[in-house]
Each structure stands twice: as structure tokens, then as C-alpha cells.
Amino acid sequence: MLPAAFSLATFERSLAGCAGAGDWERRELPPVKRGKMSVLSEPACEVLIRKIESTTPLTPEQVDAIRALPLDPRRVDSDQDIVREGDKPAHCAIILSGWAYRYKILSSGKRQIVSFHLPGDMPDLQSLHIPVSDHNIAALPQAVVAFVPHAEFRALLSRAHGLTDVFWRDTLIDSAIYREWVANVGQRPAPERIAHIFCEILTRLESLGLIDGGKNDRTFDWPITQQLLGEASGLSSVHVNRTLQALRAERMITTGRGTITVLDWPRLQDAAGFDSNYLSLVPSKIR
Amino acid sequence: MLPAAFSLATFERSLAGCAGAGDWERRELPPVKRGKMSVLSEPACEVLIRKIESTTPLTPEQVDAIRALPLDPRRVDSDQDIVREGDKPAHCAIILSGWAYRYKILSSGKRQIVSFHLPGDMPDLQSLHIPVSDHNIAALPQAVVAFVPHAEFRALLSRAHGLTDVFWRDTLIDSAIYREWVANVGQRPAPERIAHIFCEILTRLESLGLIDGGKNDRTFDWPITQQLLGEASGLSSVHVNRTLQALRAERMITTGRGTITVLDWPRLQDAAGFDSNYLSLVPSKIR
DNA sequence: CGCCTAGTTGACCAGGTTCAACAACGGTGG
DNA sequence: CCACCGTTGTTGAACCTGGTCAACTAGGCG
Numbered sequence: 001m002l003p004a005a006f007s008l009a010t011f012e013r014s015l016a017g018c019a020g021a022g023d024w025e026r027r028e029l030p031p032v033k034r035g036k037m038s039v040l041s042e043p044a045c046e047v048l049i050r051k052i053e054s055t056t057p058l059t060p061e062q063v064d065a066i067r068a069l070p071l072d073p074r075r076v077d078s079d080q081d082i083v084r085e086g087d088k089p090a091h092c093a094i095i096l097s098g099w100a101y102r103y104k105i106l107s108s109g110k111r112q113i114v115s116f117h118l119p120g121d122m123p124d125l126q127s128l129h130i131p132v133s134d135h136n137i138a139a140l141p142q143a144v145v146a147f148v149p150h151a152e153f154r155a156l157l158s159r160a161h162g163l164t165d166v167f168w169r170d171t172l173i174d175s176a177i178y179r180e181w182v183a184n185v186g187q188r189p190a191p192e193r194i195a196h197i198f199c200e201i202l203t204r205l206e207s208l209g210l211i212d213g214g215k216n217d218r219t220f221d222w223p224i225t226q227q228l229l230g231e232a233s234g235l236s237s238v239h240v241n242r243t244l245q246a247l248r249a250e251r252m253i254t255t256g257r258g259t260i261t262v263l264d265w266p267r268l269q270d271a272a273g274f275d276s277n278y279l280s281l282v283p284s285k286i287r
Numbered sequence: 288m289l290p291a292a293f294s295l296a297t298f299e300r301s302l303a304g305c306a307g308a309g310d311w312e313r314r315e316l317p318p319v320k321r322g323k324m325s326v327l328s329e330p331a332c333e334v335l336i337r338k339i340e341s342t343t344p345l346t347p348e349q350v351d352a353i354r355a356l357p358l359d360p361r362r363v364d365s366d367q368d369i370v371r372e373g374d375k376p377a378h379c380a381i382i383l384s385g386w387a388y389r390y391k392i393l394s395s396g397k398r399q400i401v402s403f404h405l406p407g408d409m410p411d412l413q414s415l416h417i418p419v420s421d422h423n424i425a426a427l428p429q430a431v432v433a434f435v436p437h438a439e440f441r442a443l444l445s446r447a448h449g450l451t452d453v454f455w456r457d458t459l460i461d462s463a464i465y466r467e468w469v470a471n472v473g474q475r476p477a478p479e480r481i482a483h484i485f486c487e488i489l490t491r492l493e494s495l496g497l498i499d500g501g502k503n504d505r506t507f508d509w510p511i512t513q514q515l516l517g518e519a520s521g522l523s524s525v526h527v528n529r530t531l532q533a534l535r536a537e538r539m540i541t542t543g544r545g546t547i548t549v550l551d552w553p554r555l556q557d558a559a560g561f562d563s564n565y566l567s568l569v570p571s572k573i574r
Numbered sequence: 575c576g577c578c579t580a581g582t583t584g585a586c587c588a589g590g591t592t593c594a595a596c597a598a599c600g601g602t603g604g
Numbered sequence: 605c606c607a608c609c610g611t612t613g614t615t616g617a618a619c620c621t622g623g624t625c626a627a628c629t630a631g632g633c634g
Contacts, residue, residue: 102466104466104467104470106470106474106475106560107560108474108475108560110474111474112469112470112473112474114466114469114470115466126459126462126463129452129455129456129459130456130459130460130463130567132564134463134466134467134564134565135466164451164455165416168416168451168455168458169416169417171455171458171459171462172413172416172417172458173417174462175413175458175461175462175465176413176417176421178462178465178466178468178469179389179391179401179402179421179422179465180391180421181465181469182399182401182465182468182469182472183391183393183399183401185469185472185473185521186399186472186520186521187393187395187397187398187399187521188393188395189589189590190589190590225611225612225613226612226613226614227612227613233473234472234473234474235590235591236590236591236592237612237613238590238591238592238593238614238615239589239590239591241613241614241615242590242614242615244613245614257599257600273393273394273395277419277421278421280417476621476622477621477622512579512580512581513580513581513582514580514581522622522623523622523623523624524580524581525582525583525622525623525624525625526621526622526623528581528582528583529582529583529622530622531581532582544631544632
């Protein structure tokens with residue numbers, strides 16, 4: 001297993017000088033300091049490969065083709081929108097470290113977060129085939145993202161046999177996650193709903209090798225405020241707060257500054273009614 | 288515009304003798320009475336072509352390639368599952384007439400409907416790339432469905448240039464619909480939530496030419512019970528009933544046996560906060 | 575005619591929202 | 605180093621949307 005936390009931290013330090021860009025699609029981005037890349041313990045595209053291989057085995061040629069993708073890492077400011085509703089993106093974003101979240105704004109002004117995105121995710125891969133975005137994607141603090149022009153990504157897909165199917169599958173797994181979220185928000189009471197979100201994120205992080213933990217407990221970074229967790233679960237932030245207290249009182253989790261520790265993983269899964277099948281993870285990536 | 292209602296009715300009559308199959312994936316299906324097909328006013332695959340062209344223009348070669356697809360129409364019994372959780376489908380279903388719905392069963396026993404499917408939809412296209420289904424798909428009364436073996440469908444995709452992208456796009460539009468449903472169920476109060484479902488279905492039916500109506504009013508078949516509408520909206524059937532009464536009282540809709548009439552389409556859209564962008568329909572198909 | 579399903583109604587209750595105030599924390603500037 | 609400030613988290617009380625339970629009605633069909 002790769003020392004993921006360390007290498008990502010190194011990675012971020014090497015990028016600390018990168019300027020964020022205001023509106024990614026509308027103005028010219030400042031050039032990237034390529035020289036700094038040599039500091040990295042691994043090239044940026046390894047994150048993408050690790051994510052894809054968490055769900056889909058790749059052939060050596062496919063891996064090589066992805067490695068040939070030129071990536072241009074940039075630090076994104078906190079809560080900076082990567083994509084906005086109505087945008088016509090000309091790039092696909094790849095999250096190299098940190099998180100992003102996807103949300104819709106309703107006519108009432110309320111927001112609904114419809115998915116979280118972790119390192120290796122390509123949250124707007126769909127823009128390859130759906131030109132106008134119907135939602136927003138925002139980065140959380142510390143996120144580092146690369147933008148790949150559509151033309152380059154299309155060239156990648158045609159370069160290696162079967163890669164189109166690989167990325168198609170990736171978007172289909174996203175669909176499965178959305179379906180699970182519809183059920184989560186539509187049917188589960190608050191404690192199960194929030195527990196389910198924890199279970200999903202933990203499982204996905206673990207499949208990327210980003211979790212520390214023992215037999216039953218797991219600790220991971222949690223950059224999500226209670227406000228955002230409310231927008232993801234369809235609950236008010238006040239009720240999220242009380243529900244978290246209940247989960248803590250039942251000794252299922254503890255929360256630290258920006259981290260969560262799952263104290264009893266089997267019991268949390270049980271309380272959430274969580275079954276990881278919908279994530280289509282390669283069995284060896286699930287614990 | 289094709290006289291869709293009439294032709295589909297004719298179509299259904301011609302299939303009335305077809306036996307339903309119990310478990311589509313596990314036992315041999317009875318052979319189809321091919322001779323009856325000559326009665327149809329249009330071949331079955333025209334429904335599929337019309338659906339795709341509601342979102343994505345096709346080249347003549349693509350249309351020809353789809354027309355060459357051998358379709359095997361079957362009547363499905365009411366509430367018959369087409370796909371079950373855990374199945375490994377070897378076929379893709381195409382809905383030729385009637386509706387289907389996709390649902391998940393939670394550990395509590397509650398059900399959440401995550402999408403409705405209309406004529407031309409391929410509700411388990413994803414099974415091409417995600418072998419094991421994480422949900423169920425059921426047909427509503429009167430549904431007629433064709434099953435295409437995966438091998439044949441893959442052959443179709445390679446036969447015509449760009450068809451893979453067309454169907455990938457189709458699954459991405461499904462994703463957009465799921466996202467909208469997450470927001471619908473997560474944030475909208477009951478009246479808006481139900482109105483939004485009506486708006487989506489009406490818009491999709493209209494893009495298929497399946498709606499009768501005047502300037503502001505629209506009438507269409509509505510095979511969904513209040514119980515099912517509750518499972519789709521995350522509300523109890525009792526509350527659905529009361530919410531429908533409210534929508535009727537405000538003269539936005541009327542309900543007849545198995546039909547709904549939208550009395551004031553602009554006002555219903557407004558009440559629902561509905562914006563059809565997420566459906567990615569070709570502009571000429573929206574009214 | 576009788577049964578079954580879908581729709582309707584009333585009464586009661588609970589989960590979750592809202593509003594408002596306060597506490598804890600990290601970051602900033604003096 | 606401390607005072608200040610904005611953000612995030614926490615608490616209490618009142619309120620309300622929507623759930624539950626149970627009974628009843630209205631059609632559709634054999």
C-alpha cells in the first residue's frame with residue numbers, strides 16, 4: 001500500500017505557490033509551474049489510475065495511455081466553483097487531492113448537494129457529451145485539481161482499446177451512487193441517512209487507500225461542515241448537529257477538528273443499512 | 288407527427304397473445320409470434336429511434352444501424368419485475384409501449400422509486416458495463432418490452448460510427464435526471480415535489496409525441512397509483528392524496544381514471560420550480 | 575353480487591424546521 | 605501576546621409538515 005497521506009501532503013506543499021483561477025472556463029488560466037512537479041513522489045495521473053482501478057481493472061496499455069495524459073495541477077480556493085450551472089466546459093476536471101462537491105440550487109434558493117468527489121474522480125466527465133452543465137461543482141479547502149481539454153481526453157479514449165468503456169462504466173457507477181442518494185434522502189430517517197453518507201465516503205476513501213484504522217475503527221479527513229452535510233442529506237444544519245450528537249452518544253463515531261473516527265464500523269454499516277454493492281468496487285478494495 | 292397513441296394501441300393489440308415470462312433472465316422465454324408483427328403500423332425500433340432523437344440527432348447511418356436491430360416484443364405482466372437486484376442481465380430491455388419504474392428496497396422494507404421509464408427508454412442499458420444490478424425494474428400494466436442480447440447490442444454499437452457516444456450520452460442524461468430527483472426529494476416540499484414529477488413526465492412524453500392538449504392544457508396516460516407516486520416522491524400515500532387534492536383545488540391539474548390533465552402548464556411549471564434543461568431535449572421537442 | 579384494489583377522510587402524533595441566542599475555535603491585526 | 609472577528613458548532617423552545625393508524629368509499633371485474 002502506498003503511503004498515500006504522506007505523498008499527498010508532499011504533493012500539496014509542492015503546489016502551494018499555484019494561483020487559483022477565478023472562473024475556470026471563461027478566462028485564461030495562469031501557466032503552471034511545471035518545474036515543481038519533479039518534487040512529487042508520484043505523478044499526478046497515478047491518483048486517477050488508482051481511482052479507476054478501484055472499480056475497473058485496467059490493461060497495461062490502458063495504464064500507459066492514461067500516464068501519457070498531460071496533467072496541469074492547480075490549487076483551487078475554498079468553495080471555489082469549478083463548474084457553474086449554464087457553463088459549457090471545454091475541459092474535464094480531475095481531482096488530484098482534496099474533495100469537491102456537486103450541488104444544485106433550487107428556485108427556492110435552497111441548495112442540494114448531490115454527490116461528493118474524492119481524489120481521482122472526474123466530476124464533470126459528462127461534459128464530454130452534455131455540453132451545458134445543469135449544476136455546480138465546488139472545491140473544498142486544500143483541493144488540487146487538473147483540467148484536461150476535451151480534445152485531449154477524446155484523444156486518450158481513442159488511443160487505448162476499451163478505454164471508452166472504462167470511463168463509460170465510471171459514469172454509470174456515478175449513476176448508481178445518485179440512485180442510492182435518492183433512496184437515502186427519500187426514505188431513511190435522519191440518523192441512518194447521515195450514517196449512510198459516512199459509510200459511502202469511508203468505503204470510497206478506503207478503496208483509494210486513504211484511510212487509517214485498526215480492526216473496527218477508521219479515521220479519515222472530513223472537510224464537510226454540518227451546514228454542507230445538511231445540504232447533502234436534505235436536513236437542516238441544526239438537525240444534523242443533533243443527529244451527530246446521537247451517533248456520538250451511541251459510540252459509533254467521534255469527531256475531531258476536520259476528521260471523523262468511525263469507532264465501530266460493522267455497527268455503523270448496520271445502522272445505516274449500508275451495502276457497498278452499488279459502488280461496484282473491486283472486491284480486494286473493500287474491507 | 289406520427290399518430291402515436293393509435294399506432295401503439297394497434298401494436299399492443301397485435302401482441303395481446305404474448306405470454307409474459309416469469310424471470311426474464313433465468314428461464315427460456317417463449318418464442319415470439321413474429322407473424323403478427325406485419326400488423327404494426329411501424330416497426331418496434333422506431334420507438335427507440337424517436338426516443339433517442341428527442342435528445343440526440345442521429346446520422347442516417349446510425350438510424351439504419353438501429354433499424355437493423357432485431358427486436359422481440361413481449362407483453363409484460365403488471366408489476367412484473369424486468370430486472371431484480373442481484374440479477375446479472377444478459378439482455379438490455381427496450382420499452383416499446385407502456386411504462387416501467389426503477390426502485391430500490393431498503394433494509395427497513397421501504398421502497399424508493401428512483402426513475403420512471405417511458406416508451407423508447409432502455410432502463411438497463413447500464414448492464415452492459417455493470418454486470419450485477421443493484422436495484423429492480425418493474426413494468427406497469429400494459430407494458431410491451433423487447434430484450435436485446437448484450438452481444439447484439441455491442442455489435443450495434445460498433446456497427447455505426449459514433450453510436451457508442453450516443454448511448455453513453457443517453458446514460459448521462461439519466462444521471463442528470465437522478466440528480467434532479469435527489470434535489471426534488473431532498474429539498475422540495477410535498478406540493479412542489481409532486482408537481483415536479485408531473486412536469487418531468489409530461490415534458491418527456493411530449494418530446495415523444497405522446498401528449499394531447501391545447502394551448503395551456505395537456506392530457507396524458509397516468510398509470511401510477513398514489514402509492515407508487517408516494518414511493519417516488521418519498522411521501523406517504525396518504526399525504527400524496529392530500530397533496531393531489533390541493534393541486535386540484537388550485538386548478539393546476541385534474542385526474543381521471545388513469546389519466547392526468549394539466550390545466551395550466553405554465554403555472555404548474557412555476558409551482559414546481561421546473562426547468563427542463565436537465566433533460567437535454569432537442570429544443571424542437573419542447574413546448 | 576361480492577370482492578379486491580385504489581382512493582379518501584379524520585384524529586393523533588413525531589420527526590424535523592425555524593428562530594434566536596450563545597459558545598468554541600482559528601485567524602488576523604495591533 | 606492579546607483583543608477582535610467571522611465561522612462553525614451547540615442549545616432551547618415553539619411550531620408545522622408530513623407520518624401513522626384505522627375506517628370508510630368508490631369503482632372495476634369476475
